[in-house]
Amino acid sequence: MEFWKDPINTIFASLLKSFTSGGMSEVLATILIWLIGILLFVTFAMVLDIFLVWIERKVVARFQDRLGPNRIGPFGIFQPFADIVKLLIKEDITPVGADVILFNLAPIFSMMSVLLLWAIMPFAPLMVGVDLNVGMLYLVAAGSIGTLSVIMAGWASNNKYATMGAFRTVAQMISYEIPMVAAILVITVLAGSMGAVGIVEAQEIPFIFYAPLTFIIFLISAIAELGRSPFDLNEAESEIVAGFHTEYTGMKFGLFYAGELLHSFTFGGFIALLFFGGHRFFGLEELGPIVGALIFIGKALFFYWVIMWVKYTVPRIRIDHMLAFNWKFLTPLAFILLMVTALVGRLFLESNWLVPALFLSNILIAWLTVEYLKSHARKEREKEEALKPSAQMTQH
Amino acid sequence: MQNPWIYIGLFVLVGMFIPIAAIAIAAFLGPKKPNAIKQSTYECGIETVGDSWIQFKAQYYIFALVFLVFDVETVFLFPWAVALNKLPLFAVFEGIIFILILLAGLVYAWKKGMLEWA
Incomplete structure (x- = not known):
C-alpha cells in the first residue's frame, strides 16, 4: 500500500538501501539514483513529445477541415515515428560561413531549456522532480535559455533571414517576459510561496477565481514567449522564410520543432499549476498521486489545445503593434493588477470575503480598461477623420 | 536529502545529452555528400550580397x-x-x-x- 501513496520515494528508498548495502557512499548512491530517475523522466517527456506531434497534426487538420495523418497505424498514431526515421536519415547541411559551434549548440540549448522546466513540474504532491523554494524564478530563468538559443541559431546561420528572425525574437521574447513575471508575482502574492508545490497547496479554490485577468495576461504572454501565432514573427514564413531555423535541416530542425511543441505543453502545465490547482480536481486527487498526475497531464493537454486553438484561429500581427500592445497595454495592466491584488489581498486576509473582493476588483479593472480603450479608440478615430476630410465627402 | 541544485545540475547534463545523442545518431545515419551549391546560404535562390x-x-x-x-x-x-x-x-x-x-x-x-x- 505504501507504494501507491508515494511511489517515487518508495522506489528511491529501496534503491538507496540496496545501493548503500553494497558499500557505496550515500551521496554517490543518491546522485546515481537521481541520474537514473532523470533519464527515465526525460525519456518520458520525449515520448510524450512524439505524441504531441501527432496531436498537433491531427488537431490542426481538424481546424483546417482536413483529416490529418491517417495511414500509419490506427488514426495515424505511428506517423511521428515515421517522421523521426525520416529526420534521422536526412543529410545534415551546415551552410558555408556558419559559426559551427554555435550552429550546433543552438538546437541542443533549445531542447534543454524546455526539459529544464520539467525539473519543477509538480505532477502530484510527491511526484515532483525537485521542489525548489525559488521555483517561479527558476521558471523564468530557464525559459530565458530558449531565447538565447534562438539568438544563437539566428546569428550563427550566416543568413539574413535567420538574423532578422533572431532580432525579432529578442524584441518579442524579452518584452513579453515582463507581463509574465508580473502575472507570476500576482500568484506569488496570493500563494505566499514561490515553490510549485506550495502554490498548488495554496489553491483550495483555484487561483483563476482570485485573478481571472492575470490568467488572461499570463496566457497571452505565454503564447508570445512560445513564439506561436499570433506572435510567430520570429518565423513569419511569408516574410523571412522560416526565421531563425531557415538553415537547419534534419534532426536539428526536428529538435527545434519538438522543443516548441514540448514548450507549449509545458506552459499548458504551468497554466494548470498556477491558475487551475495543478493536480487538484474536486477531491479526486485523494485517490493517490498517480491519479493526481493523470489529472495534471489532462489539464496540461487541455491548455496545450487552447494554445493550438489560438494559434490556428488568429492571424499574425505586425511587429510595431505587437510591441506597442505589450509595453503600452499589457505591462501597465499587469503591474496595476499586482498592486490591486497585493492591497486587496492584504486587506481581506483571513476573511471570507477574500475571493469575492479579488474577483470583483478584477471585474472592475477589466471594465475600466475596456472603457478607457473605447474612449481612446474614439479619440484616435476622430483625429484620423479630421485629417482626411475628402474621405468624409465621398461617404455622403 | 541532498542539495536540490545538484538535481538541477544533473538535469542540465541529461537535458543536453538527449539532444546531443539525437544529433549524433542523425549524423551517423545520414548521407554526407556536401557540395558548394547545397551549402550556400539560402536566400530564395538568389546569390547572397554582402555580409x-x-x-x-x-x-x-x-x-x-x-x-x-x-x-x-x-x-x-x-x-x-x-x-x-x-x-x-x-x-x-x-x-x-x-x-x-x-x-x-x-x-x-x-x-x-x-x-x-x-
Missing part, C-alpha cells in the same frame, strides 16, 4: 534597455511578494510606491518616444 552579420535597428537596443530595468526591478519584488501576508500593511504601501516609481519610468520612456517603432 549577413549586418547592423541592426537601434530600436531593438532601446527595448532591451527598458526590459533590463524592469527585469532587475521585478527580481526585487519577488521577496516582497512571498513575505507579503506576514508583513504589516505599511509594507504593502511601500511595495506599491516601488511599483509606481517603476511605472513612472515606463511613462517617461513612453513620453520620450522610446516605445514607438519608428
Whole structure:
C-alpha cells in the first residue's frame, strides 16, 4: 500500500538501501539514483513529445477541415515515428560561413531549456522532480535559455533571414517576459510561496477565481514567449522564410520543432499549476498521486489545445503593434493588477470575503480598461477623420 | 536529502545529452555528400550580397534597455511578494510606491518616444 501513496520515494528508498548495502557512499548512491530517475523522466517527456506531434497534426487538420495523418497505424498514431526515421536519415547541411559551434549548440540549448522546466513540474504532491523554494524564478530563468538559443541559431546561420528572425525574437521574447513575471508575482502574492508545490497547496479554490485577468495576461504572454501565432514573427514564413531555423535541416530542425511543441505543453502545465490547482480536481486527487498526475497531464493537454486553438484561429500581427500592445497595454495592466491584488489581498486576509473582493476588483479593472480603450479608440478615430476630410465627402 | 541544485545540475547534463545523442545518431545515419551549391546560404535562390552579420535597428537596443530595468526591478519584488501576508500593511504601501516609481519610468520612456517603432 505504501507504494501507491508515494511511489517515487518508495522506489528511491529501496534503491538507496540496496545501493548503500553494497558499500557505496550515500551521496554517490543518491546522485546515481537521481541520474537514473532523470533519464527515465526525460525519456518520458520525449515520448510524450512524439505524441504531441501527432496531436498537433491531427488537431490542426481538424481546424483546417482536413483529416490529418491517417495511414500509419490506427488514426495515424505511428506517423511521428515515421517522421523521426525520416529526420534521422536526412543529410545534415551546415551552410558555408556558419559559426559551427554555435550552429550546433543552438538546437541542443533549445531542447534543454524546455526539459529544464520539467525539473519543477509538480505532477502530484510527491511526484515532483525537485521542489525548489525559488521555483517561479527558476521558471523564468530557464525559459530565458530558449531565447538565447534562438539568438544563437539566428546569428550563427550566416543568413539574413535567420538574423532578422533572431532580432525579432529578442524584441518579442524579452518584452513579453515582463507581463509574465508580473502575472507570476500576482500568484506569488496570493500563494505566499514561490515553490510549485506550495502554490498548488495554496489553491483550495483555484487561483483563476482570485485573478481571472492575470490568467488572461499570463496566457497571452505565454503564447508570445512560445513564439506561436499570433506572435510567430520570429518565423513569419511569408516574410523571412522560416526565421531563425531557415538553415537547419534534419534532426536539428526536428529538435527545434519538438522543443516548441514540448514548450507549449509545458506552459499548458504551468497554466494548470498556477491558475487551475495543478493536480487538484474536486477531491479526486485523494485517490493517490498517480491519479493526481493523470489529472495534471489532462489539464496540461487541455491548455496545450487552447494554445493550438489560438494559434490556428488568429492571424499574425505586425511587429510595431505587437510591441506597442505589450509595453503600452499589457505591462501597465499587469503591474496595476499586482498592486490591486497585493492591497486587496492584504486587506481581506483571513476573511471570507477574500475571493469575492479579488474577483470583483478584477471585474472592475477589466471594465475600466475596456472603457478607457473605447474612449481612446474614439479619440484616435476622430483625429484620423479630421485629417482626411475628402474621405468624409465621398461617404455622403 | 541532498542539495536540490545538484538535481538541477544533473538535469542540465541529461537535458543536453538527449539532444546531443539525437544529433549524433542523425549524423551517423545520414548521407554526407556536401557540395558548394547545397551549402550556400539560402536566400530564395538568389546569390547572397554582402555580409549577413549586418547592423541592426537601434530600436531593438532601446527595448532591451527598458526590459533590463524592469527585469532587475521585478527580481526585487519577488521577496516582497512571498513575505507579503506576514508583513504589516505599511509594507504593502511601500511595495506599491516601488511599483509606481517603476511605472513612472515606463511613462517617461513612453513620453520620450522610446516605445514607438519608428
